[in-house]
Amino acid sequence: VRRATQLMLAVGLLAAAIASAAMETPAAPAPPNGAGESEGRRLFVQGCSSCHGFDARGVENHGPSLIGVGEEAADFYLRTGRMPLDRPDEEPVRSDSPYDDEQIEALVDYVGGLGGPPIPSVHPEDGDLAEGQKLFTDHCAGCHQVVAQGGILPDSVVPDLGAANATDVAEAIHIGPYVMPTFDHLDESEVDDIARYVEYTHDPEDRGGWGLGHIGPIPEGMVAWLLAGAALLLAIRLIGERKTQ
Amino acid sequence: VSRGGIVARLVAALGGLRGLRRFQTSPRHREDKGGNDEAPGRVEEVPPPELDESSDPRAELIVALLLIAAAVGFAGFVVFYVAYDDTQLLGLCLGLGLVVAGVASALAGKRVVIQEKATDEYEDHGEPAEQRQVQNHLVEGKVGVTRRKLLFSSLAVVGAALGAAALAPVASLGPRVGRKVYETPWSEGKRLVDEKGVPISIDTLAEGEFVTGLPAGESLENLGSPVIVVRLAEDELELPEDRAGSAPAGFVAYSKICTHAGCAVSMLRSPKYEPTQPSPALVCPCHYSTFNPADGGSVEFGPAGRPLPQLPLRVAEDGSLEAAGGFYEPVGPSYGGIREDPDARPL
Numbered sequence: 242v243r244r245a246t247q248l249m250l251a252v253g254l255l256a257a258a259i260a261s262a263a264m265e266t267p268a269a270p271a272p273p274n275g276a277g278e279s280e281g282r283r284l285f286v287q288g289c290s291s292c293h294g295f296d297a298r299g300v301e302n303h304g305p306s307l308i309g310v311g312e313e314a315a316d317f318y319l320r321t322g323r324m325p326l327d328r329p330d331e332e333p334v335r336s337d338s339p340y341d342d343e344q345i346e347a348l349v350d351y352v353g354g355l356g357g358p359p360i361p362s363v364h365p366e367d368g369d370l371a372e373g374q375k376l377f378t379d380h381c382a383g384c385h386q387v388v389a390q391g392g393i394l395p396d397s398v399v400p401d402l403g404a405a406n407a408t409d410v411a412e413a414i415h416i417g418p419y420v421m422p423t424f425d426h427l428d429e430s431e432v433d434d435i436a437r438y439v440e441y442t443h444d445p446e447d448r449g450g451w452g453l454g455h456i457g458p459i460p461e462g463m464v465a466w467l468l469a470g471a472a473l474l475l476a477i478r479l480i481g482e483r484k485t486q
Numbered sequence: 487v488s489r490g491g492i493v494a495r496l497v498a499a500l501g502g503l504r505g506l507r508r509f510q511t512s513p514r515h516r517e518d519k520g521g522n523d524e525a526p527g528r529v530e531e532v533p534p535p536e537l538d539e540s541s542d543p544r545a546e547l548i549v550a551l552l553l554i555a556a557a558v559g560f561a562g563f564v565v566f567y568v569a570y571d572d573t574q575l576l577g578l579c580l581g582l583g584l585v586v587a588g589v590a591s592a593l594a595g596k597r598v599v600i601q602e603k604a605t606d607e608y609e610d611h612g613e614p615a616e617q618r619q620v621q622n623h624l625v626e627g628k629v630g631v632t633r634r635k636l637l638f639s640s641l642a643v644v645g646a647a648l649g650a651a652a653l654a655p656v657a658s659l660g661p662r663v664g665r666k667v668y669e670t671p672w673s674e675g676k677r678l679v680d681e682k683g684v685p686i687s688i689d690t691l692a693e694g695e696f697v698t699g700l701p702a703g704e705s706l707e708n709l710g711s712p713v714i715v716v717r718l719a720e721d722e723l724e725l726p727e728d729r730a731g732s733a734p735a736g737f738v739a740y741s742k743i744c745t746h747a748g749c750a751v752s753m754l755r756s757p758k759y760e761p762t763q764p765s766p767a768l769v770c771p772c773h774y775s776t777f778n779p780a781d782g783g784s785v786e787f788g789p790a791g792r793p794l795p796q797l798p799l800r801v802a803e804d805g806s807l808e809a810a811g812g813f814y815e816p817v818g819p820s821y822g823g824i825r826e827d828p829d830a831r832p833l
Contacts, residue, residue, distance in 0.1 A: 305758065383750075
């Protein structure tokens with residue numbers, strides 16, 4: 242909640258700052274595809290231009306150029322709430338977007354108009370689960386864990402994929418958000434396989450008992466110790482005798 | 487006053503208090519006991535212990551059987567360890583053995599060894615009658631057990647079986663490392679292929695991407711086989727001078743085996759916009775050893791003690807990648823003196 246308020250405050254301040262700046266300079270830069278200011282362009286100038294520049298060519302040491310990143314990257318970063326950021330050097334993480342769906346669509350249209358790949362169409366239902374697990378293990382599990390619950394890298398957080406849908410997965414594979422490598426050498430059917438596997442991890446079959454939140458062997462071991470400890474206490478009580486005064 | 491001084495004073499004060507307490511309690515204690523004063527030195531005749539069969543022979547048999555069962559469990563561990571490699575069965579055998587042995591000792595304590603509780607206030611330790619009594623108690627404790635031989639031999643069996651189970655894993659110690667860390671399948675002209683055997687070419691990867699490389703036609707089991715191939719921006723490379731030319735078109739290759747504990751280095755931190763993001767790094771998921779792929783694999787963070795071994799690359803005429811020689815450093819997890827070998831640089 243604190244984060245959300247901070248974010249809203251930051252966006253508000255930013256909007257105010259840009260609005261006042263816009264009033265001082267009457268000749269606002271024209272949108273690249275001319276003719277009238279679209280909603281997307283207006284939102285971009287308000288919320289994104291301080292780091293990505295009014296012309297979307299980036300601002301040195303603040304944010305990269307968005308020319309050619311396409312709808313794909315814009316959709317990923319905006320729909321998952323990773324953008325806008327409070328500070329340019331902050332790690333983008335999944336959060337509630339300050340924009341509503343229409344605003345996101347408008348922004349995605351605007352950034353897409355600057356060139357670049359479209360939002361990919363993914364078909365996890367055509368994917369092969371076993372192949373997906375294999376590919377995920379080879380390419381993704383190093384950081385995201387084989388159960389897709391995320392982890393850490395020095396100086397960054399590897400996201401849990403529990404909230405990621407098939408489109409998010411395909412987009413991330415193509416664009417490599419933040420410090421994730423891109424995996425452009427994977428073809429479409431392989432991406433479908435991986436998306437299928439990621440969807441499977443949202444509700445995996447727990448063979449052999451309790452999943453315990455699928456957070457790995459350490460919590461499971463702790464539970465084992467707890468049970469073993471209780472059993473030991475019981476055994477001690479049976480063996481020992483109460484000392485009577 | 488120094489800290490040591492305070493501690494010394496506290497200890498002295500405690501000692502003093504204890505002494506005071508003793509001094510206060512002893513006379514009163516004597517008064518309580520005053521009623522039954524017998525002349526010291528008078529030897530009271532205590533009869534030798536009566537050998538009633540107070541121990542339960544059935545319990546002894548059960549204990550012996552339980553001990554043998556425990557021994558069977560431990561022996562089962564050894565048998566499964568050698569014959570059938572299943573950790574679940576191994577755990578089951580060892581666990582059952584320990585639980586049964588535990589039950590046996592609890593039972594022995596309750597039913598076999600004679601239980602006697604005595605609270606005795608020792609006024610004077612010099613009384614021969616009391617000494618005799620204590621001796622008798624000890625003798626009774628031993629004599630009451632009727633099948634000592636059976637019990638002791640089962641105990642010996644269980645001890646031997648547990649010892650064997652504890653020693654069995656020694657069989658798993660591998661062969662000596664030997665020259666394995668210096669002799670890898672890589673040599674000048676060896677092609678790099680991916681996990682499917684497809685040659686890796688300069689078109690395979692874009693900047694910021696990585697792939698696992700293997701030596702064409704060699705055993706994948708070899709510690710030196712897997713490499714992690716990363717493509718960096720050429721202007722980003724800061725390789726040592728003697729490694730110039732080892733990274734054509736920004737391609738660098740490093741052994742995939744972490745120099746710390748030998749895990750697979752499977753994580754690449756690959757920033758999209760460096761001014762606001764962490765720099766490129768190869769990271770091992772086991773203990774987060776972090777290596778810099780741009781400067782020859784130096785350790786940036788984590789427990790690794792030496793750089794990730796780099797494999798020099800070159801581009802063949804058809805655009806595929808091949809090794810320009812062996813690794814610059816011995817591969818694999820580190821041990822004392824790994825770099826002191828005269829052949830530690832096999833290039």
